[in-house]
Amino acid sequence: MTDIKAINIMEKFSLLEAQWTPHIIAELNGQYVKLCKLKDEFVWHSHEDEDELFMVFKGTLIMDFRDGRSVEINPGEILVVPKGVEHRPRSLEGEMVFNLLFEPKETKHTGEIESELTAKELNWI
């Protein structure tokens, strides 16, 4: 009971220095709520078994898909990328995006791809 408290999302973002490395802010039902600041281009990847929810708090997140489509996610919007669908998140040039993720605890940062952007560990913030 004692640890049931409200979490302010923008306050948590203000503590987050790393780019592209998600940090956990909450856990429920085998899922994590994570925050990530992202800038420029991430790597193409997919998650075999996990759907992934993106919710933007600042900036414009662009999600590229292999069929050539790109979807914009603006503050106050969400996007669900279904499992198995290859995607590449990126920002508008030079812009920093504040993004919330909701996904199963097992979700690997960059799926089966190893990249220099792949987070080595997953910490709480």
Add this chain to the structure above:
Amino acid sequence: MTDIKAINIMEKFSLLEAQWTPHIIAELNGQYVKLCKLKDEFVWHSHEDEDELFMVFKGTLIMDFRDGRSVEINPGEILVVPKGVEHRPRSLEGEMVFNLLFEPKETKHTGEIESELTAKELNWI
């Protein structure tokens, strides 16, 4: 692929007329993202097997607990109520709260309690 699109949360709220009846806006990993407008007092209840995430977009959501504590959740804040913990959501007097829920698809609206506020069905919006 064709249905991967951004969902604007406040636009969805503007379509929602019912009070206290959650509507689904997204589904992933056996969980629903739901929106609910709430005003005044809900019923005391708990969910035996499901943790429940609340995220406020407008107004102040107050969560009462049986130990006498009340937690305020303001816009941009989240709160996780762990499974088994009895809680009562309410608004400040007369205020309408816009709340997003994230929880497993099986979650019953008012747990094992039947109330006149219990949603009879769960629809998408």
